[in-house]
Amino acid sequence: MEKKKYLDPEVLARISxxxxxxxxxxxxxxxxxxxxxxxxxxxxxxxxxxxILGDEPKRIDWKVYxxxxxxxxxxxxxxxxxxxxxxxxxSGSMGYGEKITKLEYAKFLSACLAYLFFKQKDGVGxxxxxxxxNDFIPPSAKKINFTRLIETIEKANAGNETSxxxxxxxxxxxxxxxxxxxxxxxxxxxxxxxxxxxxxxRARKHEIIVFQVIDPKEHTxxxxxxxxxxxxxxxxxxxxxxxxxxxxYRKKFExxxxxxxxxxxxxxxxxxxxxxxxxxxxxxxxFLQKRARLL
Amino acid sequence: MNFLNPHFLFGLxxxxxxxxxxxxxxxxxxRVSFSSLQFLKTAEEKRLRWLKLKEILxxxxxxxxxxxxxxxxxxxxxxxxxFAPNRLASVYLILDNxxxxxxxxxxxxxxETAEKFIxxxxxxxxxxxxxxxxxxxxKEPFWTNRDNALKMIKEIKLSYDSxxxxxxxxxxxxxxxxxxxxxxxxxxAQELIFEELAPLNVKKFFVVRIPNGTNIGIERVSLKDPFxxxxxxxxxxxxxxxxxxxxxxxxxxxxxxxxxxxxxxDIPPAGSVGVELTVPAGIKKGVIHxxxxxxxxxxxxxxxxxxxxxxxxxxxxxxxxxxxxALKPSIRIFSxxxxxxxNTIRQVDLRKFNVIILNGISDIxxxxxxxxxxxxxxRNTGIIFLPGETAGDNLRKLLKNYDIKIQxxxxxQGYATIKYLDFDYPPFNIFKEVSGFKNIKFFNFxxxxxxxxxxxxxxxxxxxxxxxxxxLVFATNFSEENTDIMFHxxxxxxxxxxxxxxxxxxxxxxxxxxxxxxxxxxxxxPDGEYFRGEKFTRPGFYTISGETIAVNVASKEGNxxxxxxxxxxxxxIQLIDPIKGLARQDLSISFLILSxxxxxxxxxxxxx
Numbered sequence: 001m002e003k004k005k006y007l008d009p010e011v012l013a014r015i016s017x018x019x020x021x022x023x024x025x026x027x028x029x030x031x032x033x034x035x036x037x038x039x040x041x042x043x044x045x046x047x048x049x050x051x052i053l054g055d056e057p058k059r060i061d062w063k064v065y066x067x068x069x070x071x072x073x074x075x076x077x078x079x080x081x082x083x084x085x086x087x088x089x090x091s092g093s094m095g096y097g098e099k100i101t102k103l104e105y106a107k108f109l110s111a112c113l114a115y116l117f118f119k120q121k122d123g124v125g126x127x128x129x130x131x132x133x134n135d136f137i138p139p140s141a142k143k144i145n146f147t148r149l150i151e152t153i154e155k156a157n158a159g160n161e162t163s164x165x166x167x168x169x170x171x172x173x174x175x176x177x178x179x180x181x182x183x184x185x186x187x188x189x190x191x192x193x194x195x196x197x198x199x200x201x202r203a204r205k206h207e208i209i210v211f212q213v214i215d216p217k218e219h220t221x222x223x224x225x226x227x228x229x230x231x232x233x234x235x236x237x238x239x240x241x242x243x244x245x246x247x248x249y250r251k252k253f254e255x256x257x258x259x260x261x262x263x264x265x266x267x268x269x270x271x272x273x274x275x276x277x278x279x280x281x282x283x284x285x286x287f288l289q290k291r292a293r294l295l
Numbered sequence: 296m297n298f299l300n301p302h303f304l305f306g307l308x309x310x311x312x313x314x315x316x317x318x319x320x321x322x323x324x325x326r327v328s329f330s331s332l333q334f335l336k337t338a339e340e341k342r343l344r345w346l347k348l349k350e351i352l353x354x355x356x357x358x359x360x361x362x363x364x365x366x367x368x369x370x371x372x373x374x375x376x377x378f379a380p381n382r383l384a385s386v387y388l389i390l391d392n393x394x395x396x397x398x399x400x401x402x403x404x405x406x407e408t409a410e411k412f413i414x415x416x417x418x419x420x421x422x423x424x425x426x427x428x429x430x431x432x433x434k435e436p437f438w439t440n441r442d443n444a445l446k447m448i449k450e451i452k453l454s455y456d457s458x459x460x461x462x463x464x465x466x467x468x469x470x471x472x473x474x475x476x477x478x479x480x481x482x483x484a485q486e487l488i489f490e491e492l493a494p495l496n497v498k499k500f501f502v503v504r505i506p507n508g509t510n511i512g513i514e515r516v517s518l519k520d521p522f523x524x525x526x527x528x529x530x531x532x533x534x535x536x537x538x539x540x541x542x543x544x545x546x547x548x549x550x551x552x553x554x555x556x557x558x559x560x561d562i563p564p565a566g567s568v569g570v571e572l573t574v575p576a577g578i579k580k581g582v583i584h585x586x587x588x589x590x591x592x593x594x595x596x597x598x599x600x601x602x603x604x605x606x607x608x609x610x611x612x613x614x615x616x617x618x619x620x621a622l623k624p625s626i627r628i629f630s631x632x633x634x635x636x637x638n639t640i641r642q643v644d645l646r647k648f649n650v651i652i653l654n655g656i657s658d659i660x661x662x663x664x665x666x667x668x669x670x671x672x673x674r675n676t677g678i679i680f681l682p683g684e685t686a687g688d689n690l691r692k693l694l695k696n697y698d699i700k701i702q703x704x705x706x707x708q709g710y711a712t713i714k715y716l717d718f719d720y721p722p723f724n725i726f727k728e729v730s731g732f733k734n735i736k737f738f739n740f741x742x743x744x745x746x747x748x749x750x751x752x753x754x755x756x757x758x759x760x761x762x763x764x765x766x767l768v769f770a771t772n773f774s775e776e777n778t779d780i781m782f783h784x785x786x787x788x789x790x791x792x793x794x795x796x797x798x799x800x801x802x803x804x805x806x807x808x809x810x811x812x813x814x815x816x817x818x819x820x821p822d823g824e825y826f827r828g829e830k831f832t833r834p835g836f837y838t839i840s841g842e843t844i845a846v847n848v849a850s851k852e853g854n855x856x857x858x859x860x861x862x863x864x865x866x867x868i869q870l871i872d873p874i875k876g877l878a879r880q881d882l883s884i885s886f887l888i889l890s891x892x893x894x895x896x897x898x899x900x901x902x903x
Contacts, residue, residue, distance in 0.1 A: 096330035188331045227325040231332040238332055252334050
């Protein structure tokens, strides 16, 4: 039953009609919906191109020759499965939220994405981390893998401090094969270092999608009473009069988000801000639509 | 630190209240778990630091408020920095009992202060208690314990004398101390007390100063002109010195029996004036004091003067009308002298006369010479010799006993005039301002050979007036062949001053407290008692052999000028106020003000 929580039929009914297509075609050994960079013998037509010396004569499209009186080679796109890596941040700060915590939201999102991968017969793996990598399920299109993956998502609890940039850098070293890396995190780390780590993924030809999950309260800071604010990661406490710092906080936080958005765009990394008050399926839907437009 | 209301110190435990409130408030605060404080910190890092500091400052303010309130109510007292309680020392204690301490209750205060300071020391401390003006009979003091020292202090009496620390330390040098030596002087710290005192080789020399009044002193009461011929009145000069730096106006009052005279006078700062009082000739003693001064004791001045009475003069030899008219100008005018005339002294009872003038006598008998010798040996008698044509052996012999030799007669070509007059000879002081002596002509005179005082000289260094004790020789007699001095205005005053100058009269029968007494004579003290001391110890009138003398306190004692800070520094002296020196400073107000200040501070902090 718990597993089904992440596979809400309503949610999936809305997004399963959309194709999750990776921007870059990665190598794979299962046939699927994705385009392969290796054009060759395949059922999916890619393009025509003029014949050049060295091409095998058997690849000449004689029908076109008959119409145009020129030799053209018919190219096909090889269909292959996508290797997806879902990186789920389960640091202390992700445990924040009233009705739904950021982590819960991230977990829903992870499950949806995993299911999408699975349904398209793409290999999908999950990596949970805080200061270090906690769970690493390698990508696989097998059903049993999907079950393990859902279990891993299920048991992920917010805990320690985060060291996002270091973990990402470590993962970039570890994931050898190209694939689609989906990072679901609040990105509460130094942006410079996070971006540096993401660039290292890009350097290895990975396609990256970053979902930055935030809580609306983090955005609006709707506190009024003088209170002791406790850091969920470090346990540090501060007595704060919210009225006196609200404006300043909002500005800083807005700058933080805008900075990420701008820098991600510069680095050709897909970035999507996900607030936990927005129904997660809507957010996912909007994202997939955007992806569809991009492809 | 001592506390007068120590039970209020329990209130200090209430300091815990603001601390408890502080932590309770913290606990009461809503706790909000937040994803990360990094944005909150960066948002208002400075402000957060200030809030944190403000919180601590408010807590401190509240704690200090409570502490200040209860410390203030407990009346904390700071002890004197000089006199830490129970200090163990050998204390050389000098209590100033000099005359100046007689002002108001000063001596009583000094005794009380001494007791308080003694009590500051440890009971094991030893004390060497001395009055600044000790009795002659004071035996060698000894080191004693605290209780005995307290008794000894009470036994010290006020003295009429002046004292010097140097003298005390010379007479009773401290020795055989068991503990570190400390000097402790308690008194008005007059500058003169420390006169000629060399720095003492001691770490602690405390001077506890008892403040005194103003400082005016009667320095001296004298006859304005002791050699003036006696009339119905004479003039006294009262010299008053103002030791203070501000001017003083007061009244000089003379009281003698029923006679009273007053005169107002202004005395400039740090200066003196001589106030002249005209006194009837019959009043020869009295008390003068200067009203308007706080220290009356040193302004009370007893005086006793020997006012020249009506002298009886015997003129022997030639009758010289000039001389007689000079001595006795007119029967209608009061004459200070009574003149008798005789050819020889053989049949005259010399005891009736004060002065004998031998005018133009060539010689006398041996018997007469002996009579004259006896006459000269008495008090208040004198002989003036005015030589005639020659001088016989007996006369020469008499004069020789006084180291005066009459030589040959000199008749200068023309005349001789006066070359020198001894203005330092008291009777001649008045002639300093008088001119005309050089116009006096001397046609004949005797040459006088002598080693004694020459009061006047003629041109050619011939002695004109020679004086030894109460014998005076004039080089010539007053006849027109010898001189024209009789026709000069100075003649009459000169004759009178020569007479009063030789009668050996002591005009001032005055002494100071501390002067040595002639113990061979019977002395009657101020209260009619037989005086048996070796020194005068108190002021007043004393009677010695029927003669009245006045004993006074030295006027310097009236100089209350306090020893300067520079002098104290050079003597390594620490000046201590008698009240503040021991005062336990009450810190209540300070603590309560601090408390109030903390309330204000907290309000300000809360408003910021």
